[in-house]
Amino acid sequence: MRETERGAFSHEERKAAVxxxxxxxxxxxLGLMIQQMTGPSLGPWGAEQAAASLPDVLEAQPVA
Known part of the structure; x- marks a missing residue:
């Protein structure tokens, strides 16, 4: 290290930090961009929410 250099860090250390x-x-x-492209997470209820919106289905009935 040169004696004329000031500061606690060398030029290489500052460069590595930058x-x-x-x-x-x-x-x-990049993480924020990926998060914005994908929809919000519904957690464990995500699959149930997608299947609950079937048209003209009021209640499931057994076949018999």
Whole structure:
């Protein structure tokens, strides 16, 4: 390390930190974009909600 360099971090350490911040920001933005493209999660009730809207079906009856 040169004696004329000031600060607690070297040039390489600052450069690595900037790259890490840029990559973290890109991952966060990509995650937000994917979340916006997909619909909201309905959790375990998602499949039931999709099947509950059958037209002209009031109540299931056994065949007999």
């Amino acid at each position: 790259w890490a911040l840029l990559i973290a920001a890109m991952v966060a933005i």
